[in-house]
Amino acid sequence: MQDRAEIVHQNFLRRVPAQNLPAASALSLADAGLSAAQAVEIFESQVLSRQLDNISRKLQARGEGFYTIGSSGHEGNAAIAAAFNVDDMAFLHYRSGAFFIQRSKMLAGQTPLWDMLLSFVASSEDPISGGRHKVLGSKALFIPPQTSTIASHLPKAVGAAFSIGQNKRLKREGVLPEHAVILCSFGDASLNHSTAQGAINTACWTAYQNLEMPLVFLCEDNGLGISTMTPQGWVEATMKARPSIKYIACNGLDFFDTYKAACEAETYARTQRKPVFLHMKCVRLFGHAGPDVQNSYLSKQEIERMEAHDPLLHSAAKLIQQSILSPEQILELYNGIGERCARAAEEVIKRPKLSNADEVAESLIPPKRDIPPPAKPSQKQREKLFGDEWALMDQPQHMARTLNWALHDLMLEQDNIVLAGEDIGPKGGVYTVTKNLHARFGGARVINTLLDEQSILGLGIGMAHNDILTIPEIQFLAYLHNAEDQLRGEAATLSFFSQGQYANPMVVRIAGLGYQKGFGGHFHNDNALGVLRDIPGLIVACPSNAGEAPALLRECVRLAREEQRVVVFLEPIALYMTRDLHQSGDGEWAFKYEAQNAIPFGEVGQYGSGKDLCILTYGNEYYLSRQAAKVLEDQGVKLRVIDLRWLTPLPAEAILEAIKPCQRVLIVDECRKSGSPSEELMTLIHECAAPAPKMVRLSASDCFIPLGRASAVTLPSKESIIEAAMNLMEGRHD
Numbered sequence: 001m002q003d004r005a006e007i008v009h010q011n012f013l014r015r016v017p018a019q020n021l022p023a024a025s026a027l028s029l030a031d032a033g034l035s036a037a038q039a040v041e042i043f044e045s046q047v048l049s050r051q052l053d054n055i056s057r058k059l060q061a062r063g064e065g066f067y068t069i070g071s072s073g074h075e076g077n078a079a080i081a082a083a084f085n086v087d088d089m090a091f092l093h094y095r096s097g098a099f100f101i102q103r104s105k106m107l108a109g110q111t112p113l114w115d116m117l118l119s120f121v122a123s124s125e126d127p128i129s130g131g132r133h134k135v136l137g138s139k140a141l142f143i144p145p146q147t148s149t150i151a152s153h154l155p156k157a158v159g160a161a162f163s164i165g166q167n168k169r170l171k172r173e174g175v176l177p178e179h180a181v182i183l184c185s186f187g188d189a190s191l192n193h194s195t196a197q198g199a200i201n202t203a204c205w206t207a208y209q210n211l212e213m214p215l216v217f218l219c220e221d222n223g224l225g226i227s228t229m230t231p232q233g234w235v236e237a238t239m240k241a242r243p244s245i246k247y248i249a250c251n252g253l254d255f256f257d258t259y260k261a262a263c264e265a266e267t268y269a270r271t272q273r274k275p276v277f278l279h280m281k282c283v284r285l286f287g288h289a290g291p292d293v294q295n296s297y298l299s300k301q302e303i304e305r306m307e308a309h310d311p312l313l314h315s316a317a318k319l320i321q322q323s324i325l326s327p328e329q330i331l332e333l334y335n336g337i338g339e340r341c342a343r344a345a346e347e348v349i350k351r352p353k354l355s356n357a358d359e360v361a362e363s364l365i366p367p368k369r370d371i372p373p374p375a376k377p378s379q380k381q382r383e384k385l386f387g388d389e390w391a392l393m394d395q396p397q398h399m400a401r402t403l404n405w406a407l408h409d410l411m412l413e414q415d416n417i418v419l420a421g422e423d424i425g426p427k428g429g430v431y432t433v434t435k436n437l438h439a440r441f442g443g444a445r446v447i448n449t450l451l452d453e454q455s456i457l458g459l460g461i462g463m464a465h466n467d468i469l470t471i472p473e474i475q476f477l478a479y480l481h482n483a484e485d486q487l488r489g490e491a492a493t494l495s496f497f498s499q500g501q502y503a504n505p506m507v508v509r510i511a512g513l514g515y516q517k518g519f520g521g522h523f524h525n526d527n528a529l530g531v532l533r534d535i536p537g538l539i540v541a542c543p544s545n546a547g548e549a550p551a552l553l554r555e556c557v558r559l560a561r562e563e564q565r566v567v568v569f570l571e572p573i574a575l576y577m578t579r580d581l582h583q584s585g586d587g588e589w590a591f592k593y594e595a596q597n598a599i600p601f602g603e604v605g606q607y608g609s610g611k612d613l614c615i616l617t618y619g620n621e622y623y624l625s626r627q628a629a630k631v632l633e634d635q636g637v638k639l640r641v642i643d644l645r646w647l648t649p650l651p652a653e654a655i656l657e658a659i660k661p662c663q664r665v666l667i668v669d670e671c672r673k674s675g676s677p678s679e680e681l682m683t684l685i686h687e688c689a690a691p692a693p694k695m696v697r698l699s700a701s702d703c704f705i706p707l708g709r710a711s712a713v714t715l716p717s718k719e720s721i722i723e724a725a726m727n728l729m730e731g732r733h734d
Contacts, residue, residue: 004287004294004303005057007307008307012312012313012316013331015313016313016327016330016334017327019320021316021317021320022253022317024320025251025254025256025257027256027257029256029324032257033259034256034259036322039255039256040325042078042079042082042255042259043255043315043316045081046075046098047334047337048098048113049072049098049101050071050075051337052097052113052116052341053072053097053286054338055345056120058345059121060290064349065120065121066120066121067122068290068291069134069288070095070286070289071096072285073286073306073311074096074220074282074284075098075255076250076251076253076254076255076258076280076311077099077102077185077280078098078255079255079258079262080183080278081098081100081101081103083259084103084181085106086106087142088182088183088266089160089183091144091153091154091184093187093190094135096220097116097136099136100116100136100141103143107141110140113341115127117341117345118131118351119133120348121351122134122354123351123352125351128497128501131353132496133147139501139502142176144494144502145494145502147489147493150195150196151190151191151193151195151196153490154186154199155195155454155455155458155461155462155486157182157183157184157215157217157462158202158213158215158462159458159459160463161203161212161213161215161462162211162459162462163462163463163465163466163468164176165211165214166444166463167466167467170415170418172415174466174467174468175467181214181266181269181270182214182216184215184218185218185220187221187222188221188222188230188234189230191219191235191238191239195454195485198452198454199454199455199458200239200245200277201455202450202452203215203275205244207275213273213274213275214269214270214273214274215269216276217276217277217278219235219277219278219280220280220282221279221282222283222284223283224284224288226288227294227298235279242277244275245275246265246275247276247277248277249278249281250280250281251281252282253309261278261280265278282311284306361536363496363497364496365500366495366505366563366564367500368563369564375413376413377413381412382409385412386405395592396592397546397590397591397592397593398546398576398590399543399545399571399575400432400576401432401593402546402591403433404435406550406595407433407434407437409595411445416468417445417471417557418445418470419437419445419446419472420456420460420470420471420473421434421448421474421475421509422451424446425447426439426448429473430475431577433509433571433576434473447459452483453474453482453483454482454483454486456472456474456483457472457474460472461494461504461506462504464506465504469557469560470506470507471509472509473511474511475511476511477510477513477526478512478522484531487508487538487566488535490504491504491538492536492566495537495564505561505563505565506566506567507556507557507559507568507569508568510568510569510570511571512526512527512571512573513573513619513670514526514620514670514705514711516574516711517712519711522705525705527705529647529675529677530671530676532648533680537565538566538567539566539568539601539646539648539649540567540568540646540647541555541567541569541645542618542645543569543645544575544619544645545589545591545623546590546593547594548591548599548645549571550593550597551597551598551599552569552599554596554597555598568648572620575589602646602651603645603651604642604643604644604654604655604658605622606641606642606643606658607640607641608629608639608640610638611640611663612662612663613637613638613639613640613663613729614639614640614658614659614666614693615629615641615665615666616644616665616681617644617668618677619670621668621669621670622641624668624717628725632725632726635726637725640662642658642659650677650680650681652684655685659685662693664695665685665693666695666696666697666728667682667697668698668716669681669716670715671700672700672701673701673702674702682697694728696728698720699716700715
């Protein structure tokens with residue numbers, strides 16, 4: 001198989017001295033707004049990007065390199081970088097290497113050649129990811145690292161752009177300057193992904209309402225999605241007529257034209273504070289990546305036609321046409337940079353690599369921030385805020401109300417907390433958990449979003465880049481599944497791929513679980529937590545009663561604020577309005593609101609101290625287990641019921657300590673048997689408890705929850721808990 005990278009390299013060496021170059025446009029330096037020095041600088045960035053791509057493939061062939069998705073053909077984005085400020089945050093496509101290199105020139109002390117080579121060989125000295133992935137990123141250059149999930153970074157770019165105006169509305173300073181613009185690059189194939197479409201729609205929807213959205217979407221259009229061709233004219237057709245977004249096209253092969261268009265996009269976004277779609281036509285050279293055999297889906301003529309449009313040949317033609325560099329000077333520059341790359345590569349392969357699991361996981365959890373606790377508001381401030389509700393504070397309440405009050409207090413204490421979600425504004429949420437917050441704190445802090453969970457989570461992630469602590473709400477757990485990659489692929493990986501330099505702390509409130517008495521079927525009764533438990537670094541908390549829910553939420557906010565964690569707060573819908581435990585009117589599941597209490601991360605709850613039986617459970621099942629406990633105690637069983645509270649990671653030490661005196665353990669789990677917390681609990685106790693107690697688990701069926709009177713038949717019940725407990729007590733569990 002022919003080495004297309006070598007062919008393109010030899011073409012450049014042959015065609016430049018012969019001046020066998022593509023026809024250059026008539027656009028002059030003055031027309032483009034460039035100086036000769038700027039033009040040479042941009043060309044140098046393009047060449048360095050190309051030579052690094054060449055080296056990456058040679059390193060892979062030697063078994064020393066591990067990443068070959070390059071930027072060849074996309075080098076025009078160096079000109080785009082030149083049009084923006086260094087503090088304009090950029091969320092970059094993996095083919096935007098030339099952009100990264102050009103931006104590095106805006107800040108003294110940067111070493112992009114060395115740094116990118118370190119990433120190719122997965123060295124632990126790679127300054128952004130520490131050898132965990134080849135990503136384009138730099139804290140100093142305002143480039144958060146992205147992985148290669150298709151278009152998944154667009155929603156948070158929208159969130160970051162929105163945050164700039166949001167901080168102005170909140171009258172506070174963030175990380176990003178108030179004049180800043182956000183840039184987000186991606187490929188033409190990614191444009192078709194639902195994530196991209198949702199993000200672009202959200203940007204337009206926001207700008208349509210005259211809210212600030214200073215965002216440039218850079219579509220690097222090479223006409224291919226690996227092997228799938230983009231229909232000719234599709235990108236322009238789908239984007240040119242969209243409302244509230246300006247469409248600008250440029251020829252990415254002509255860096256004069258690209259720079260001119262980029263300046264237009266930058267000026268419009270910065271002055272008008274509205275989004276731009278910058279459509280850069282380019283080519284893809286060498287295939288998708290090293291292993292991609294492009295001649296299996298492209299003819300030789302098609303491959304050679306793309307290679308004939310090598311952007312470096314076009315750039316050389318412009319430089320010669322404008323009498324900026326001679327062919328000899330261009331070759332000298334090209335070869336000199338290639339030699340520098342080759343020399344540096346021989347040194348880079350000697351640099352240290354990650355060698356064990358602990359080193360790999362070291363950046364999974366972001367570093368704690370040394371910040372003072374928020375000031376506690378005075379009683380007078382709180383009385384004014386709560387108004388008529390102040391008189392109810394001494395009375396026992398259900399969970400929806402105590403959570404509502406907790407949100408009031410947290411927002412009063414911390415002026416950078418912003419709520420966002422569907423219907424959370426004047427309506428107060430589906431279950432009134434956000435009631436009155438919009439009226440009392442205003443639309444800038446309680447944001448009614450459009451109905452798109454990807455955009456809601458992206459908003460939270462993006463605003464975290466600008467020091468806003470977002471509490472986004474997902475209306476139902478079942479609605480998370482179309483947006484789960486925002487948690488897995490973006491939020492939870494940011495610290496991991498940046499060695500803790502970047503983090504996106506937030507608390508995601510999700511109403512979920514089952515027992516809604518026949519309402520909504522599986523769209524509103526979702527007892528699947530596998531998607532959340534499968535994300536390294538994520539914290540999942542689940543309250544079971546009105547007394548502890550505010551304290552648990554307060555700790556979740558502290559974890560986000562001080563420890564920069566991404567936290568999911570899972571609220572059992574069936575317990576929102578529950579007041580009674582054993583019989584109607586007993587009021588035993590209503591509790592007085594305690595404003596300042598917090599439950600430490602990893603601490604479990606416990607009812608009773610018996611040693612015959614320990615019931616391990618959480619959420620709705622803690623409520624049902626407490627009902628069952630009364631019956632079991634009446635039958636002489638001395639027991640304890642443990643409320644896990646923390647579902648991910650499980651509070652292992654506290655669990656083992658709680659069950660230690662007990663002869664028997666019954667795990668009661670609302671989740672489906674497969675992929676449930678009970679699986680991990682069984683494993684934990686089996687591996688770590690000595691001596692191991694007799695153990696049984698009771699979980700939901702591996703089935704969706706139906707509508708109507710049969711809604712709870714797949715779930716554990718008070719009666720099934722009692723039966724399982726008695727069977728365990730009497731040795732019939734086998």
